[in-house]
Amino acid sequence: MASHQKTSWLSRLCSSARRVKPIPSRDGGDNGSSSLVRRLGLFELILIGVGASIGAGIFVVTGTVAREAGPGVTISFLLAGASCVLNALCYAELSCRFPAVSGGAYLYTYSAFNEITAFLVFVQLMLDYHIGAASISRSLAGYIVTLLRLIPALKHSIPTWIGSGEEFFGGTISINVLAPVLLLLLTLVLCRGVGESSIVNSAMTVTKIIIVIVVIFAGAFHVDVENWSPFAPHGFKPILTGATVVFFSYVGFDAVANSAEESKKPQRDLPMGILGSLVICIALYIGVCLVLTGMVPFGLLSEDAPLASAFTSKGMKFVTILISVGAVAGLTTTLLVGxxxxxxxxxxxxxxxxxxxxxxxxxxxxxxxIHSQVWCGIVAGILAGLFNIHSLSHILSVGTLTGYSVVAACVVALRLNDYKGASRWSEGILCVVVVALSGFAAGAICRFDASFFYLIIPGAVAIISCGMICYRKAYGRSPGQGFRCPGVPVLPCLCIFFNMFLFAQLHFEAWVRFVAVSVVAAGVYALYGQYHADPSSKSDCLDIDA
Incomplete structure (x- = not known):
C-alpha cells in the first residue's frame, strides 16, 4: 500500500510539473477589481527601465569590480551590455506576443515550457531581486549618512550601525538600521499606487541622468590616459568575472516587461521601452567607467563610493556633493522599481x-x-539589516542569468510550437539545451585557465546544434504585427550561449546558491505548488501528455 501511494504521489507530481499555461487572450489583463490600472506611457516605461538600472552599477559595483579588473571594467560593462541587448530583443518579442498581464519571465516560461520550470525560474529571479534590493538599500543608507555628515553638528555623531553597518562574526553579520527604514518608506509609496510611485521615479530618474552627464563632462577634464595602461592589469579573467557581477546593473529593462498590466499601449510601448532604456544605460555606464578609471588609478578607488572619492581626490568638492545627491536619487529609483x-x-x-x-x-x-508589496519589503529589509554588500554581491546574477537564458529559449520554443510539429519541437529544444551546455563548458574552460584550443570544441558543438535547428526549419514565424526578434533561432541561441558562458564565471558561492535554491524550490512545489496550482479552467492551464 505504501509503495502504491508513493507511486501515485510521484505520478501526480510528474503530471503537475508538465502542465503548461497557454497564452491568454489579449483581453486577459482586464479582470475588474483584480486588475491593475493602466497609467504608464512610453516615457514612463523608459524611465522605469533607466531608473531600475542607473544607480547600482555606477554608484555601487563600479569601484568593487574596477579594483580587480582595472580599467577593463569598461569591457565588463560592455560585455554584460551586449548580452543584455540580445536578451532585450527576446523580451521585446515576448512582450508583444503575450497579453498585458503581470508575470514577465515566469509567465513566458509557464507557457513555453511547463509549470515546474516556471516556478524554479521565479524563485531564482526573486532571490536575485531580494538580494539586489538589500544591497542597494545599504548603499543608499551609506550615501544618506555621507550627506548628513556634511552638517558640522552631525559629522562625528552618527554611529556606524545606522548607515555604514556594525560588523560581527568576522564581517558575516553587519547590522544596519537605516536601510530597512528606507525600504519601509518606499514600500509605503508603492502601496499608494503606480501613479504616485511613477511620479517619484520619473522626477528622480531625470535628476540622476542630468547629474551623471554633468559628472562625465566634469571628470573628462581630469582624465590621465596613463591610468588606462595597462588596460587589463590582471588579465582577461577578472574582466569576465566582473561582467557577471555588473550584469545585475542592466536588469532594469525587464522591469519594463513586468509593467505590462499597467501600460497604456503595451503592444507598441513595451518593446520600445525595453530597448530604449537599455541603450541609454549602456552609454552612461561606459562613459562613467572611462572617466572613473582615468581620473584615479584603479587600485586607489573606493569600493563604497568610488565616484565621490575620485572627485574628492581632485579637489572638486562641489561635484562630490552633486554625486552624493545623484547617488541618493539613483539608488532610490533603482530600489523603488526593484x-x-x-x-x-x-x-x-x-x-x-x-x-x-x-x-x-x-x-x-x-x-x-499591497500584500505582495509588503512581503517584498519585509524580506529585503531583513537581508539589508543583517548582511553586508560584499558578501551579498558574490551570489548575485544567478537568477538573472538563468531567467534570461530561459526567456531566450522561450522565443525558440514558442516558434517551435507555431510550427505544430511535436517531433521537431523536441529536436529543437534538445539543440537549445546542447547550446546552453556548450556555453557553460566554454565558460568553465576560460575560468580554469585551460588551453584556448579547448574552446573550439564547445563552440563547434554550439554552432552545429544551432545549425541543426536552422536546417530542419523546426521553427515558425511569430504571429501578429508586433515586434519580432530578428535572426531566430541564431540570435536566441547566441544569447543563451553567452549567458551560460557568464554563468560559468560566477563565484563558487553562487553555484552553491543555485543548487540549494533549486532544491528548496522543488521541495516547495512538491509540497504546496502542485496541489494548489489551478488547472481546472481550460483558459488558464492544460496538461501535456507524456
Whole structure:
C-alpha cells in the first residue's frame, strides 16, 4: 500500500510539473477589481527601465569590480551590455506576443515550457531581486549618512550601525538600521499606487541622468590616459568575472516587461521601452567607467563610493556633493522599481495558485497588490539589516542569468510550437539545451585557465546544434504585427550561449546558491505548488501528455 501511494504521489507530481499555461487572450489583463490600472506611457516605461538600472552599477559595483579588473571594467560593462541587448530583443518579442498581464519571465516560461520550470525560474529571479534590493538599500543608507555628515553638528555623531553597518562574526553579520527604514518608506509609496510611485521615479530618474552627464563632462577634464595602461592589469579573467557581477546593473529593462498590466499601449510601448532604456544605460555606464578609471588609478578607488572619492581626490568638492545627491536619487529609483517589479511577479504567480492566494489580492481602492508589496519589503529589509554588500554581491546574477537564458529559449520554443510539429519541437529544444551546455563548458574552460584550443570544441558543438535547428526549419514565424526578434533561432541561441558562458564565471558561492535554491524550490512545489496550482479552467492551464 505504501509503495502504491508513493507511486501515485510521484505520478501526480510528474503530471503537475508538465502542465503548461497557454497564452491568454489579449483581453486577459482586464479582470475588474483584480486588475491593475493602466497609467504608464512610453516615457514612463523608459524611465522605469533607466531608473531600475542607473544607480547600482555606477554608484555601487563600479569601484568593487574596477579594483580587480582595472580599467577593463569598461569591457565588463560592455560585455554584460551586449548580452543584455540580445536578451532585450527576446523580451521585446515576448512582450508583444503575450497579453498585458503581470508575470514577465515566469509567465513566458509557464507557457513555453511547463509549470515546474516556471516556478524554479521565479524563485531564482526573486532571490536575485531580494538580494539586489538589500544591497542597494545599504548603499543608499551609506550615501544618506555621507550627506548628513556634511552638517558640522552631525559629522562625528552618527554611529556606524545606522548607515555604514556594525560588523560581527568576522564581517558575516553587519547590522544596519537605516536601510530597512528606507525600504519601509518606499514600500509605503508603492502601496499608494503606480501613479504616485511613477511620479517619484520619473522626477528622480531625470535628476540622476542630468547629474551623471554633468559628472562625465566634469571628470573628462581630469582624465590621465596613463591610468588606462595597462588596460587589463590582471588579465582577461577578472574582466569576465566582473561582467557577471555588473550584469545585475542592466536588469532594469525587464522591469519594463513586468509593467505590462499597467501600460497604456503595451503592444507598441513595451518593446520600445525595453530597448530604449537599455541603450541609454549602456552609454552612461561606459562613459562613467572611462572617466572613473582615468581620473584615479584603479587600485586607489573606493569600493563604497568610488565616484565621490575620485572627485574628492581632485579637489572638486562641489561635484562630490552633486554625486552624493545623484547617488541618493539613483539608488532610490533603482530600489523603488526593484520593489515594484517583485510585487508584480508575486501577483502573477499568486494568481496561478503556486503561492498562497494572499499574493494574488489587489486592493480595490488603491488597485495595488499591497500584500505582495509588503512581503517584498519585509524580506529585503531583513537581508539589508543583517548582511553586508560584499558578501551579498558574490551570489548575485544567478537568477538573472538563468531567467534570461530561459526567456531566450522561450522565443525558440514558442516558434517551435507555431510550427505544430511535436517531433521537431523536441529536436529543437534538445539543440537549445546542447547550446546552453556548450556555453557553460566554454565558460568553465576560460575560468580554469585551460588551453584556448579547448574552446573550439564547445563552440563547434554550439554552432552545429544551432545549425541543426536552422536546417530542419523546426521553427515558425511569430504571429501578429508586433515586434519580432530578428535572426531566430541564431540570435536566441547566441544569447543563451553567452549567458551560460557568464554563468560559468560566477563565484563558487553562487553555484552553491543555485543548487540549494533549486532544491528548496522543488521541495516547495512538491509540497504546496502542485496541489494548489489551478488547472481546472481550460483558459488558464492544460496538461501535456507524456
Amino acid at each position: 520593489l515594484y517589479v517583485q510585487s508584480r511577479l508575486y501577483l502573477g504567480i499568486g494568481r496561478d495558485g503556486l503561492l498562497p492566494p494572499l499574493f494574488s489580492k489587489v486592493n480595490e481602492k488603491l488597485r495595488t497588490p
